[in-house]
Amino acid sequence: MIKNGTRLASQVCDTQVIVVRSADSLDDLRCGGAPMVELNAERSGELDPSFADGSVMGKRYVDETGAEVLVTKAGAGTLAVGQAVLSLKEAKPLPASD
Amino acid sequence: MATSSDPDRTAIVSGDVRLTTQQLSDLADGGAGIIARSGASHVAYVGLGGAMLPLLMFASARAGVPFTPINYRLSAEGITTLIARLPDPLVVVDSRYLDGLDALAGATRVIVSDDFLVQAREAEPAAEFADPDSVGIVLFTSGTTSQPKAVELTHNNLTSYVTGTVEFGSAEPIDAALICVPPYHIAGVSAALSNLYAGRKMVYLPVFDPEQWVALVDAEHVTSATVVPTMLDRIVTVLQQGGHRLSSLRNLAYGGSKVPLPLVRNALELLPHVGFVNAYGLTETSSTIAVLTPDDHREAQGAADPAVVRRLASVGQPVPSIEVQIRDDSGAVLPAGQTGELFVRGEQVSGRYTGIGSVLDAEGWFPTKDIATLDAGGYLFIGGRSDDTIIRGGENIAPAELEEVLVEHPHVRDVVVVGVEDPQWGQAIVAVVVPALGADPDPEELREYVRKSLRGSRTPDRVVFRDELPTNATGKVLRRDIVEELRAAPAEQ
Numbered sequence: 001m002i003k004n005g006t007r008l009a010s011q012v013c014d015t016q017v018i019v020v021r022s023a024d025s026l027d028d029l030r031c032g033g034a035p036m037v038e039l040n041a042e043r044s045g046e047l048d049p050s051f052a053d054g055s056v057m058g059k060r061y062v063d064e065t066g067a068e069v070l071v072t073k074a075g076a077g078t079l080a081v082g083q084a085v086l087s088l089k090e091a092k093p094l095p096a097s098d
Numbered sequence: 099m100a101t102s103s104d105p106d107r108t109a110i111v112s113g114d115v116r117l118t119t120q121q122l123s124d125l126a127d128g129g130a131g132i133i134a135r136s137g138a139s140h141v142a143y144v145g146l147g148g149a150m151l152p153l154l155m156f157a158s159a160r161a162g163v164p165f166t167p168i169n170y171r172l173s174a175e176g177i178t179t180l181i182a183r184l185p186d187p188l189v190v191v192d193s194r195y196l197d198g199l200d201a202l203a204g205a206t207r208v209i210v211s212d213d214f215l216v217q218a219r220e221a222e223p224a225a226e227f228a229d230p231d232s233v234g235i236v237l238f239t240s241g242t243t244s245q246p247k248a249v250e251l252t253h254n255n256l257t258s259y260v261t262g263t264v265e266f267g268s269a270e271p272i273d274a275a276l277i278c279v280p281p282y283h284i285a286g287v288s289a290a291l292s293n294l295y296a297g298r299k300m301v302y303l304p305v306f307d308p309e310q311w312v313a314l315v316d317a318e319h320v321t322s323a324t325v326v327p328t329m330l331d332r333i334v335t336v337l338q339q340g341g342h343r344l345s346s347l348r349n350l351a352y353g354g355s356k357v358p359l360p361l362v363r364n365a366l367e368l369l370p371h372v373g374f375v376n377a378y379g380l381t382e383t384s385s386t387i388a389v390l391t392p393d394d395h396r397e398a399q400g401a402a403d404p405a406v407v408r409r410l411a412s413v414g415q416p417v418p419s420i421e422v423q424i425r426d427d428s429g430a431v432l433p434a435g436q437t438g439e440l441f442v443r444g445e446q447v448s449g450r451y452t453g454i455g456s457v458l459d460a461e462g463w464f465p466t467k468d469i470a471t472l473d474a475g476g477y478l479f480i481g482g483r484s485d486d487t488i489i490r491g492g493e494n495i496a497p498a499e500l501e502e503v504l505v506e507h508p509h510v511r512d513v514v515v516v517g518v519e520d521p522q523w524g525q526a527i528v529a530v531v532v533p534a535l536g537a538d539p540d541p542e543e544l545r546e547y548v549r550k551s552l553r554g555s556r557t558p559d560r561v562v563f564r565d566e567l568p569t570n571a572t573g574k575v576l577r578r579d580i581v582e583e584l585r586a587a588p589a590e591q
Contacts, residue, residue: 004254004445005230020261021445057103058266070261072099092418094263096275096296096322097351097377097386098289 002026007072008036011043015055015075023067025081031055032077051078051085061086100294103267109294111274111318112148112302119294122152125215127223129157132214134224136207138188140236142181143167143211144199145192146304147281150211152290154190157218159234159253162226166236166248167282171571174198180238181206183248183452190214230254235287236452237381240570248452249381251287258445259384260291262419269298276314276323278303280571285324285354288385298322308332312342319346324377326354326573331361337368344369349392351375354572356480356498358505358512359411366399378413378480380466383420384446388478390414405473411502412477420444422478423463424470437496439484440470469496486577488517490525493555500558503551504529509539514567514575515558518584529558530580532566539563 006019010031017036019026029036033048055061057074063081068089071079079086100109105120117125133141141158143150143165151167158165168180170192178201181189188207191199202208209217228234234253238246275293277300279285293300301318303311306329314320325333330352336342350365350372357376366374373392379385390413398410416422423431424438432438441463449464450456458464469481482498489495497515504513512532517525529548533539541561549557562584568576 003230005257007227020258058099060261070266073102091265093265093268094389094417095351095373095375095391096292096298096349097263097353097375097389098275098285098292098324 002029007039008069009039009041009043010075010077011035011037011045012047013075013077014073015071015077015079016073017055017061017069017079018072019068020060020070021066021068023063023065025063025065026067026069028082029069030080030082031075033080034077047077051080052076053078053085055079056088060089060091062089063087099266100297104297107271107297108299110149110152110300110302112304115149117149122149122156122294124223125153125218126156126160127225128218128221129153129214130160130224130226131221132209132217133157133161133163133188134226135222136188138186138207139163140184140187141165142184142187142189143191143281144170144177144181144189144195145211145281146170147277147279147286148302148304150190150192150215151281151286152294152300153215153218155235155287155290159228160225162228162232164233164236164250166238167286169238169240169280169282169571170195174201178202180246184236228253230257237282237284237287239381240572240574247454249448250450250452251384251448255384255446255448256287256291258419259288259386260295262444262446263386263417264292264296266295267297269293269296270321272319273297273321274299274301274318276301276303276311276318276320278306278311278329279324279326279354283354283572284379284381284385285326285572289324306332308336312336312344315344315347316342321346322349322351323347324351324353326571327352327357327361328569328573330357330365334361334364334368338364344372347372349373349375351377353377353379353386355574356482359502360505362395362410363399366395376413378478380468382447382449382464382466383442383444384448386417387420387442387444387446388413388416388422390477394477405475409473409475409477412473412479414478415476416442416478419446422470422472424472434472434474434476437469437471437481440466440468440478440480442466469498486516488515488525488527490517490520490527490555490559491523495527495556499552500527500529500548500556503548504531504544507539507544507547509534509537510544511535512567514577514580516577516581516584518581520559523559526559527557528584529561530567530584531561531563533563 012032033051034045110117376390378388449458520526
C-alpha cells in the first residue's frame with residue numbers, strides 16, 4: 001500500500017497530490033486517465049478528454065474506501081481510481097483556533 | 099503550496115520584519131542548507147516567538163531533522179538540561195539568552211538567531227522532502243506534575259491535524275492572526291502551520307502585554323487571535339477600562355488550560371461582535387482535538403434549556419478527524435453523562451515520548467489522563483487532570499467540581515482546590531482563593547456556599563487566601579507548588 005505523505009504527479013497535466021489517507025485502492029490512482037507517478041518519474045501519454053474536468057488546488061478528494069489525497073498543484077485532469085472518479089471532500093468549516 | 103498559491107502575500111509580521119510566503123520559503127531553504135551542512139541531528143531554538151519560529155520549523159523539516167523550541171523562561175541550567183537530552187543538536191539562540199549557556203559551548207554547535215537569519219539569506223539552499231513517519235517536532239511538556247517529557251510529533255501527525263481542521267487558502271486576503279502564545283508550546287507550533295496553510299497573515303507579539311495586544315489588533319487589522327486564560331483575563335481588564343472596540347476582530351480563541359466561566363461571560367458581553375472559540379488539545383495530540391464554536395457560545399449564552407447553558411463550560415465537540423471515548427477504571431467505555439478518563443484516537447495523535455515509546459493501546463487509543471464527560475449532544479466536558487484527584491476518606495474528588503462552584507461566588511476572582519496530607523482523612527481539601535478586587539471573603543461563608551451545591555464531603559476543609567495563583571506562561575496553575583507551599587505552612591488557616 002502506498003504510504004501517507006507520498007507525493008504523486010499526473011503524467012498528462014500539471015496536477016500534483018499528496019496522499020493524506022492511504023488505501024489499497026490508491027495503487028490504481030489516475031489523473032486525466034493515466035496512472036499517477038512519483039514526482040521525478042518519466043511522463044508519457046495524453047489527457048483523456050473524458051477525464052478532463054480538472055483538479056482544484058488545496059482541495060481534498062476521496063474515494064468510496066476512504067482513501068484521501070490533497071491537491072498541491074492544480075491541473076486539467078480528473079482524479080480517479082481506475083474508472084471511478086474521486087469526489088471532492090466537503091470539509092465542515094471549523095473556526096480558526098490557532 | 100502556500101508559496102505557489104500566492105508568493106507575494108505577506109505571511110509574517112514580527113516587529114520590523116515582514117516576510118512574504120516566497121521570502122519565508124527562500125529563507126527556509128537557506129536555513130535548511132545551514133542545518134544540513136552543520137551535520138546536526140536535531141535543531142533546538144531558545145528564543146522568543148516571532149519569525150524565527152516558522153523559519154526554523156520549515157528549515158529543519160527541509161533539512162530532514164527534528165526541531166525543538168525550548169522554554170526560554172527556564173533557568174540557564176534548566177535549558178542546558180533539556181538540550182542535553184537532544185541528540186547532537188544545533189542550538190539557535192536569541193542573543194539575550196546567550197548568557198549562562200556557556201556550558202554548551204565547545205560540546206555543542208551554537209548560533210545566534212540574528213546570525214542564522216543573515217546566513218540563511220546567503221546560504222546554499224537545501225530542500226529535502228522528509229519521510230512522513232519521521233519525527234518533525236519534539237516538544238517538552240511543561241512538567242507541572244512531573245519531569246518534562248519529550249513528546250515526538252511526526253510530520254504525518256502535524257499535517258493530519260492541519261489538513262483535518264483547516265481548509266487550504268480559506269482565509270480572506272485581509273485576514274490576520276495575532277500570535278502571542280509561547281513558541282515552545284504546541285499552540286505556537288500549530289499557529290505557524292495552520293495560519294500559513296489557511297493563507298492568513300501572522301502577526302507576532304513576542305512578549306505578551308495587554309495594552310500592546312489591543313494596539314496591535316487595531317494597527318495590523320487583526321481578525322483572529324488565540325490567548326491563554328491569564329492573557330484573556332488581562333485583556334478583559336484593559337477592555338473594561340474602555341476606549342477599545344477591537345472592531346477588526348472576528349474570532350478570539352482561548353485555551354491552554356481551563357478558563358473561569360465568569361471570565362468567559364464577561365468577555366462575551368464586552369465583545370458582542372466577536373466569535374469566541376474554546377479550543378481543547380494536548381501536546382501529544384498535535385494541538386486542538388475539540389472546539390466550542392462561536393455559535394455554540396452564543397446559543398449557550400441565550401438559551402433557556404439548562405443543558406445548553408451548561409455547554410459554555412464545555413470544550414465543545416471533537417473535530418471530525420478525532421474519535422473520543424470515556425472509560426472507567428476497568429477500561430469499560432462509559433455512556434453519555436458518566437464521568438471517566440478521556441481516550442482519543444486519530445492520525446494527529448502521537449502518544450509517543452523519547453525514551454518511553456508509544457503509550458497508545460493496541461487499538462491506537464491515547465489515554466489523556468484528563469477526567470471528562472460527554473453530554474447527550476456529544477459536547478465534551480473536561481474535569482481536570484486525573485493526577486490532581488483528591489482522595490479524602492476513600493472518596494475520589496475532582497478539584498474542578500469545587501472550583502467551578504467557588505469561582506461563581508461574587509467575592510472570588512480565581513480559585514484552585516488541592517489535596518494536602520491529613521492524618522484523619524488521608525487528604526484534606528484546601529481551597530486557595532484569590533479574592534475579587536476590594537472583597538474580603540469569609541472562609542466559613544465560602545465553605546457554606548460549596549456545601550449548598552455539593553455534598554458535605556466535597557466541602558473544603560480549609561479556605562486560604564492569596565493575592566495570585568502561581569501559573570506558568572500558558573496559564574496552567576502550578577498545583578504542585580501550591581501543595582508544597584501549604585505543606586511547608588500547615589498551621590495556617
